Amino acid sequence: MSYVQEVESDEELESLLGFLRDARGFDFTGYKRSTLGRRIRKRMAEVDVASYPDYRDRLETDSGEFNALFNTILINVTSVFRDPDAWTFLQREVVPEVIAQREPDEEIRVWSAGCSSGEEAYSLAIMFAEALGNEEAMSRVKIYGTDVDEEALREARSGLYSAKALEPLSVELRDKYFECNGARFSFRSDLRRRVIFGRHDITRDAPISRLDLLVCRNTLMYFNVEAQTQIIDRFHFALREDGFLFLGKAEMLLNDSDRFDVASMRQRVFRRRPGAGGPPYPPSTVKIRAGMGAELQTAVRTRHLRDLILDAIPGAVLAIDAEGMVVLVNGHARTQFGLAEGDLGRPFQDLEISYRPVELRSLIEQATHERRTLRINAAERHIGEEVQNFDILIQPLISPTGLPIGTTVTFTDVTVATQLKAEVKRVREDLETAYEELQSTNEELETTNEELQSSIEELETTNEELQSTNEELETTNEELQSGNEELETMNEEMRVRTEELDETRAFLDGVLSSIGAGVVVLDRDLKVKSWNTGAIDMWGLRSDEVLDQSFFGLDFGLPAEALRDVILKCLDTGQRAVPLYVAAVNRIGKTLTCAVRCSPYEGHRGGVVLLMEESRNGASG
Structure with a gap:
């Protein structure tokens, strides 16, 4: 088939689905198109119709064809306690917990969604009756069975089943819960009143609420992903906290771990999680404090006052006159550099401080000549293994007449600050290195995360494809089972006709022989x-x-x-x-x-x- 033909066929199928919705209220737009197309084409082949438009004409002229089509699309394959292992887990693990969660006089609510001809709903009634006893089950348990197929619901309401349909039940349970009614068996009437059947579309109608157990087996697999998501949202709303959801073996909750816990993945039983937590913790505020500064005002009125002030200055101060003689040394300079009173009047060039920690003589000449202040930052002075750092300020002294009369040299100990600055620099460098490494690691993590995310998306896609394939296989399996049941019916009819033919042949042979x-x-x-x-x-x-x-x-x-x-x-x-x-x-x-x-x-x-x-x-x- 060409691409154009495929598009035309898809459009014709969508037109037919819209007609079914408008004419009879059956909305199949959420069903998987592959399954729908296959089932509709099966019915079209049975009535010898080749195209969707021709089949729509057939529906418009033959109202009885709707029922035949719906019976073909809605594959009603079910049985009593279908998949016994899953029902055994439900009976042993889930039902006792559901009963324990409710008060002795509180109602237990159960919903069988997509119940078909009712075997599943009656299986639930038997299971709770076995757990609670008939009397308590009849007073406390209420079971809702719903489906979109009215014909299947009519069969479910009758509660009549053949002996073959009840074969999964032991003879003891069959005789306990079913009464012989001619060639068929009817579900016991007193317990039957606790099972309520009604038409319900899980994709459109409001869900039954406050449920302790919701059973929806082999129904979700017929819907596309969007419809499945909407249905799961409704199921989550319908269940009480800690209520249970029981799905078919080809169905699972792939991305709902925040709303459902897994009770048994093998048996497809899930539990509704409690509601979300409280609001996030509020952030704390940050307060900023400001410091205060002090201004020192000096006034040199007398020599004595000048000396006191000089000694009070935190740095070491020297004064050299225009002839290069030391004329002033304050207390910090004497202590810091080992100077004495006797060094006053000596040539500055004869003192160690003139060239250590830094060559000051040339700098003094430069400052005097240029008549500007020079500054040397963090000059190092080595005393053994100890290292001191000084900021040195060289200031020329100019007389009122404009002639240089001397120079002051101020040493400010910045050892701690320099060391702290060096430490800060080292820490900064370390932080920068760490930041670069962190940035590189972050980039690697981002790359890894992208690769992981890509792998996760691929796995999710593969998982979705596997899930879809599994659902398709399960759908095909149910179609084959339905076909096998039809073949069994035909074989039975042929056996009956063969017996009639043998009887007729024997009769004819007898007549001819006589x-x-x-x-x-x-x-x-x-x-x-x-x-x-x-x-x-x-x-x-x-x-x-x-x-x-x-x-x-x-x-x-x-x-x-x-x-x-x-x-x-x-x-x-x-x-x-x-x-x-x-x-x-x-x-x-x-x-x-x-x-x-x-x-x-x-x-x-x-x-x-x-x-x-x-x-x-x-x-x-």
């Missing part, structure tokens, strides 16, 4: 089709020697050629001929006059019947 005269039946080709006992006794030939042999080729005491004209005339005219008397010799060699009567035979393909008997009046012809 006739004393010889009776021979010839077909239109003048071959022997029947040779009775009278003919055997008269001519001495057994029936197995003459059957399907040409009558005129037989060698016996009757001159067959003398009868040819009479036989051919009887075949042509279809009228009985007058008796013909022929001289013959019987099986023991006795000469006799044989009276032959030729009559037309209007059975299969036609022929003639020859009645032969010895003439008593001695006539001849």
Whole structure:
């Protein structure tokens, strides 16, 4: 089939489905198209219709065809306690827990969705009656059986089943819950009142609520993914917390772990999880504090006050005059660099501090010459294994007349700050390295996550395909089972007809055997089709020697050629001929006059019947 033909066929199928919905209220738009198309084409082949538009015309002119089509689409394959292992798990594990969750006087509610002809709903009634006892089950348990097939619901409401349909039940349970009603068995009437049947479309109608157990087996597999999702949403709403969902062996909940727990994946039993948790924890707030600063105001009024202030300065301070002589050393400079009062008045170049931790003489000349302040940051001073760091500020002193009169050198100990800065730098570098590694790891994780996500999606796709294939196989299996049941029915009908045919044949053989005269039946080709006992006794030939042999080729005491004209005339005219008397010799060699009567035979393909008997009046012809 070409692509265009496939598209046209799909459009024609959708048009037919819309017609079914508008004409009869059966909405099959959520069903899988492969299953629908196959079932509809099966019915079309049965009524010898080639296209969907022609079949729609057939539906419009023959209202009875709707029921035949719906019976074909809605495959009602079910039985009492179908899949015994699953029902055993339900009886041993689920039913006791359902009963334990309810108070002794509280109602237990059960729903059999897609119940077909009712065997599943009655199986549930038997199961709860066995667990609670008949009296308590009749007062507490309410079972709802629903389906879209009205014909199946009528059968379910009757509660009548054949002995073959109840074969999965033990004889004890059958006699306990079913009463013999002629050739069939009816479900016991008192417990039957607790089972309520009604039409319900699980894709459109509001679900039955507050359920303890919901059974929907081999129904979801006929719907597409969107319809299945909507149905599961309705089922989740219908169940109480901790209520159970029982599905068919080809069905499962693939992406609903947040709403359902698995009670038994093998038996397809799931439990509704409790509701969601509370709101997220609120984030805390962040407070920011500000620091305060202080301003130092100095005023040099006297030398003594100047010295006190210089000693109070946290850094080490030196002053050198224009001649390069040391004129001032504060207390921190003496302590920090080992200077003394005796170093005042000495040439600055003679002191170690002039070249260690850094060459200051050239910097002092540069600052004086350029008349600007110079700054050296984090100069290192090594004392043994210890390292000190100083920020050095070189400031030229200019007189009011504009001439340089000296230079001050201030040392600020930044060892801790430098070490802290170095530590911060190292930590920053480590953090940057770690961040880069984290970024690289994150990218690798993202790549891995994408690959994993891709693998998960592929697995989900494969799982969906497997699930769809499994559902298709299960659908095909049910179709085959339905076909087998039809074949069994046909075989039974053929057996009955064969018995009737055997009886008729035995009756005919008895009639022919009871006739004393010889009776021979010839077909239109003048071959022997029947040779009775009278003919055997008269001519001495057994029936197995003459059957399907040409009558005129037989060698016996009757001159067959003398009868040819009479036989051919009887075949042509279809009228009985007058008796013909022929001289013959019987099986023991006795000469006799044989009276032959030729009559037309209007059975299969036609022929003639020859009645032969010895003439008593001695006539001849």
